[in-house]
Amino acid sequence: QIELHDLNALTLDYCDYRIDGGEWVERQPVTWLCNRLIRKAEPCKLEVRFKFSVDELPSEGSPLWLVIEQPQSYRIRLNRKRVKSKPEGHWLNFAFKRIDIRGLLKKGSNELFLECDYQPPLEVEAVYIVGDFSVWQTGETDFAIRAPVKEVESGDLVTQGLPFFAGSVSLKTEVELPLPQEVGANRVWLVLDGFKAIVAEVNLNGKECGVLAWSPYRLDVTKQIRKRNKLSVKLFSSLRNLLGPHHRGEEIYFTGPWHFESEQGWVWDYHFVPFGFEGVCFVYIR
Known part of the structure; x- marks a missing residue:
């Protein structure tokens, strides 16, 4: 959701x-x-x-x-x-x-x-x-x-109704997991695979787990994990997909006025940066 x-x-x-x-x-x-x-x-x-x-x-x-x-x-x-x-x-x-x-x-x-x-x-x-x-x-x-999207798949939200979106979204799901002691683990990491956003806030079972802003995109959720879990990941985007530049054909890591104005190298189609993540992994460590 x-x-x-x-x-x-x-x-x-x-x-x-x-x-x-x-x-x-x-x-x-x-x-x-x-x-x-x-x-x-x-x-x-x-x-x-x-x-x-x-x-x-x-x-x-x-x-x-x-x-x-x-x-x-x-x-x-x-x-x-x-x-x-x-x-x-x-x-x-x-x-x-x-x-x-x-x-x-x-x-x-x-x-x-x-x-x-x-x-x-x-x-x-x-x-x-x-x-x-x-x-x-x-x-x-x-x-x-x-109409607004209510459910999405893991992956890029740009291709799921949000190409120009600027702001924050929460992705929510429920998952059943073994408790650490059931598998002989003493720590559990939550890992966001393929993370593409500015920052993320992770909430597990109503408790804040932390903020992810740089690699590795993982948090210790040992204390929050239950058999049945409610996970919410709040993602924050930049203004890049709203304002552009959209028509340079490849991602530009330094942007100036000429990237918006120059007719040279203009690509008529739109280029967006990904927004979302590919999946969530729970890693049990013994």
Whole structure:
């Protein structure tokens, strides 16, 4: 079982756009548009369109936000309905303003439309749909919103509805084990195999066992172990999969602005870092 402690997100970093009523330029990275406007350095009429799919609508009444920088600079429409540009607080960062969009999504194709009288030095950035849902990749640059995931398999959570997720989740299971004295052991280690997260908090049978942040990913659980055990592992992610860079084709261990902006070496598909672990082992030591 999985429990999310933070809302999930869909990052929209590809867009269609047109300038001064010209022809639409389709399926372009938002950073390329931003660079073009910076180089142009002139006022213009700017229209930007983001497309995404919804296979299953979020539960009625659950939080659902559009997160955008400088919303007051735009006239915003979602599925042809006007969206108030006045934000209701922020999300993760003071620059990430959140706008309530409950009731505005629809099943199938959705379009978010931004229009403004562009004035330098406004920077056009990626936007985010944030709420209680899962996200599934359906094409090279396409994703769909579906119902929240309640159960997952061991392994990478990125491919199980959380590609852009930033926050913490708890993975819970029950397991029957022999007591140490039954197998002649005097110590039991809990080991997380294939650990891929920033940090993990481990709870066994309602008792905190410790925190894992570096190798070896193991904890002494001799005092907490029972015949029937309830295990909870709380994983914390970074902002890497939410913010990117997503389009360099391989993992980068030092990131600068050029990794987001440069057209050279751009990969159209998305690259994520794994989030999760492959399995849990209990090691009995005599």
